[in-house]
Structures are given as structure tokens and as C-alpha cells.
Amino acid sequence: MRISLPAAGRPTEDLLAEMRAMKSGDADWQGGKVPLYVFKAEDSVTEIGKAAFFEYFSENALGGGRAFPSVKRMEDDVVAMALGLFNAPDGGRGFMSTGGTESIVLAVQACRDWSRKQRGDAGHRGNIVASETLHPAFNKGAKLMDLDVRRAPVGPDLRMDLAAVEALIDDNTIMLVGSAPNFPYGMIDPIAALGEIATRRGLWLHVDACVGGYLAPFVRMIGRPIPDFDFVVPGVSSLSADLHKFGFCPKPASTVFYRDADKAQHHIFDADVWPNGRFVTTTIVGTRPAGGAAGAWAVLNHLGVDGFKRIATNLMRFIDDYKDGIRATPGLHIHGAPDLSIVAYGSDEFDIFRVAEVMGAKGWLPGLVQRPKGIHRMMSMFHAPVLDQYLDDMRAAIGVVRQEAPTKAKIKANY
Numbered sequence: 001m002r003i004s005l006p007a008a009g010r011p012t013e014d015l016l017a018e019m020r021a022m023k024s025g026d027a028d029w030q031g032g033k034v035p036l037y038v039f040k041a042e043d044s045v046t047e048i049g050k051a052a053f054f055e056y057f058s059e060n061a062l063g064g065g066r067a068f069p070s071v072k073r074m075e076d077d078v079v080a081m082a083l084g085l086f087n088a089p090d091g092g093r094g095f096m097s098t099g100g101t102e103s104i105v106l107a108v109q110a111c112r113d114w115s116r117k118q119r120g121d122a123g124h125r126g127n128i129v130a131s132e133t134l135h136p137a138f139n140k141g142a143k144l145m146d147l148d149v150r151r152a153p154v155g156p157d158l159r160m161d162l163a164a165v166e167a168l169i170d171d172n173t174i175m176l177v178g179s180a181p182n183f184p185y186g187m188i189d190p191i192a193a194l195g196e197i198a199t200r201r202g203l204w205l206h207v208d209a210c211v212g213g214y215l216a217p218f219v220r221m222i223g224r225p226i227p228d229f230d231f232v233v234p235g236v237s238s239l240s241a242d243l244h245k246f247g248f249c250p251k252p253a254s255t256v257f258y259r260d261a262d263k264a265q266h267h268i269f270d271a272d273v274w275p276n277g278r279f280v281t282t283t284i285v286g287t288r289p290a291g292g293a294a295g296a297w298a299v300l301n302h303l304g305v306d307g308f309k310r311i312a313t314n315l316m317r318f319i320d321d322y323k324d325g326i327r328a329t330p331g332l333h334i335h336g337a338p339d340l341s342i343v344a345y346g347s348d349e350f351d352i353f354r355v356a357e358v359m360g361a362k363g364w365l366p367g368l369v370q371r372p373k374g375i376h377r378m379m380s381m382f383h384a385p386v387l388d389q390y391l392d393d394m395r396a397a398i399g400v401v402r403q404e405a406p407t408k409a410k411i412k413a414n415y
């Protein structure tokens with residue numbers, strides 16, 4: 001289909017009105033009906049993030065080094081604060097990026113180039129070893145960089161099976177990855193044990209803390225058990241953590257860190273190849289919104305440790321109530337033992353996808369996991385006020401599914 005660019009332009013109000021009308025058909029994320037994509041802490045956090053983003057609406061973070069030192073300063077501050085949060089040693093380095101995928105692809109590229117240098121083999125085709133729960137962004141990075149990804153099945157408890165992971169390592173393995181937590185079941189992989197394998201076998205261990213990195217430290221600070229997952233584990237070489245998820249910062253904002261300057265050096269793109277001279281970037285993209293850096297700087301400073309701990313307290317209390325609600329519902333069980341705010345649940349008695357389908361009719365956008373079949377939700381403070389409504393609608397949907405003649409669910413798990 002093609003449509004023409006309008007011959008004459010249209011006024012702002014007219015366009016905003018049309019957008020608002022289009023939006024009314026979208027899923028109700030503000031009402032807690034969307035189980036992924038958007039995150040909320042407190043209203044004041046949304047407000048400061050928005051204000052800071054629009055304060056830097058026109059600036060370009062690409063020019064942070066030259067035209068906009070304030071943008072560079074904010075990025076440096078964010079990275080410096082996070083290096084401490086993730087226990088990076090002296091000499092650790094970090095960079096902001098536009099998202100988890102970009103952070104991951106950059107870390108994979110740095111690892112590939114570092115490994116090639118170590119091996120003295122500029123064309124070496126390496127592989128990445130992890131559990132099947134690994135985020136597909138690693139396959140995206142591998143596709144771009146001619147690498148392979150090997151995924152070991154999880155154990156019966158849905159945890160990373162360390163023996164199965166180690167069995168996939170061969171002479172061409174360059175990277176091990178653990179997630180903190182993984183997206184499918186919300187469980188933190190055994191990073192300390194992976195660190196021991198990485199050290200023993202001379203491998204680069206990346207921790208994908210994209211979804212949990214800015215929540216887990218504060219959940220630990222409020223006294224809940226969180227296993228070691230960051231640079232405190234000696235074998236960890238790099239770590240990715242997204243500000244625009246549970247850092248509650250405006251999109252796009254992520255961070256990626258390296259244990260030492262040598263590894264970090266391979267992250268940087270530096271080329272003097274064209275008439276305009278040297279071109280140095282620390283992101284895959286060139287032009288990018290300075291609002292990402294400004295929003296992150298403002299949100300981190302607005303919340304401080306106390307604010308993040310308060311949010312962790314409220315969020316984890318809500319997650320406890322949510323889990324209690326699932327456990328109190330006959331026929332349901334929680335997948336594995338989620339550590340943070342991603343929870344998936346399933347049933348041995350009825351088709352859980354059918355339950356999600358029936359709930360969909362009431363506006364609940366289904367989040368699904370296909371192995372084992374479950375309803376999957378990544379929750380923040382949007383979801384807390386509608387907990388009772390959710391549980392009522394879910395139990396009503398189970399009632400419908402238990403009574404109907406066997407019906408094949410039409411929906412499929414996709415992200």
C-alpha cells in the first residue's frame with residue numbers, strides 16, 4: 001500500500017487530535033493491562049524523566065564530546081554511579097547506549113575482537129554458550145558478527161543447568177553468558193559458578209542484567225536474598241543493564257560495562273577513513289537522543305539510593321501479593337523461583353493459553369511463555385493498583401476454560 005504525502009500541511013492541533021484518536025485503539029498500558037514494554041515507579045519519577053528528556057529534546061548525544069559537554073558530563077555521571085553500583089574494580093569502564101540490544105551487541109563485538117586478538121586469528125569464528133533462556137539479542141549480535149550461539153536446556157527446576165552449559169563449550173567458545181535475571185522465568189542464573197567456569201577455561205563471561213540490573217542491588221539492600229551477579233564475581237568481564245527498564249528512566253537508555261580498560265578498548269569504534277577526519281563513537285548508532293542521557297541523569301539523582309530502595313520495597317511487596325494470588329488459585333503453579341518482578345505461571349489441569357485468550361477479551365494483553373506453557377508478566381507499579389481486578393478476571397477466565405468443551409487456543413507466544 002502507498003499513501004501520498006499530503007499536498008498541504010496540517011495544523012498541530014489537528015494532528016494531535018488524530019494521534020489521540022488512533023491511540024485509543026492501543027492496549028491500556030496505563031491501566032496495567034500490558035505485561036511488558038513499559039515501566040513505572042512513581043509519578044514524580046515519570047515527571048522528572050519527561051522534563052529532563054524534553055529539556056534536551058533537540059541536542060544530539062553524538063555531539064556530546066564537542067558541542068554539548070553537559071550531555072557528556074551526564075553520561076559520565078550515570079556510568080560512574082553505575083560502576084559503583086555493580087562493584088566494578090578500579091579501571092572498570094562503561095558506556096551508555098540506546099537499549100539492551102545495543103549494549104549486548106556491543107559487548108559481543110568487544111568480546112569477539114578481544115578473543116581474536118588473544119588468539120592471533122583475525123578471522124576466527126567463535127561461539128557463545130548460555131542457557132536456552134538467553135535473550136535473542138545475543139543471536140542478533142552473533143548474526144551480525146558471524147558467531148554461533150549454543151543454548152543448553154534448563155534443568156527440571158527451570159534453572160540454568162551448569163553441566164549442560166559446560167558440555168557445550170569447545171575450543172571455539174569465546175563467551176559465556178548468564179542472565180540476571182533471565183526474561184522467560186525471571187530467575188538469576190548462577191553467576192558465581194559461571195565465573196568459576198569462565199576463569200578456569202579462560203573465557204569472557206558477560207552478565208545480561210538488562211532487565212534486573214537497576215533493581216537487584218536495591219532489592220538486596222532491603223534485605224531480600226539476591227545472589228552475587230555483578231563484578232564482585234571475579235570471572236565477570238562485562239555486564240549490560242538497562243536504565244529504561246527497572247531504572248525507570250525514559251527510553252532510550254542502557255549501560256554496558258567492562259572489567260578493565262583493555263576489554264573496554266575493543267568496544268570503541270575509531271576510524272579515520274573519510275574526508276571529514278577521525279570518527280569515534282561508543283555506540284552502534286550515530287545520532288541519538290541526548291534526552292536519554294538527560295533523563296537517566298535526572299532520574300538517578302532524583303531517586304538516589306533511598307528512592308530506589310523505597311521503590312524496591314513497594315514493588316517486591318506487590319510481587320509477593322501477586323505470587324500469593326497465583327498460588328491461592330487452584331490448578332496454577334509458578335514457573336521456577338522468580339527472583340525479581342518477572343513471574344510466569346502455568347497449569348497442569350487446563351490450557352493456560354486459553355485462559356490468556358479469554359482474559360484478552362477483557363483487555364489484558366497476553367504475555368506468554370511457550371516452554372513450559374505459561375502466562376508471563378514483567379510487572380512494575382502500573383500493575384499494583386489493578387491486582388485484585390487481574391486476579392478476579394483470571395479466576396473467571398479459568399472458570400470459563402474449565403467448563404467449555406476442549407478449545408484450541410489460537411494465540412501463540414511471541415514477544
Ligand SMILES: Cc1ncc(COP(=O)(O)O)c(C=O)c1O
Binds near residue numbers: 101242
Ligand atoms: C534479559 C534481557 N536482555 C536483553 C533485553 C533487550 O533489551 P531491549 O529491548 O532494550 O533491547 C531484554 C528485554 O526485555 C531482556 O529482558
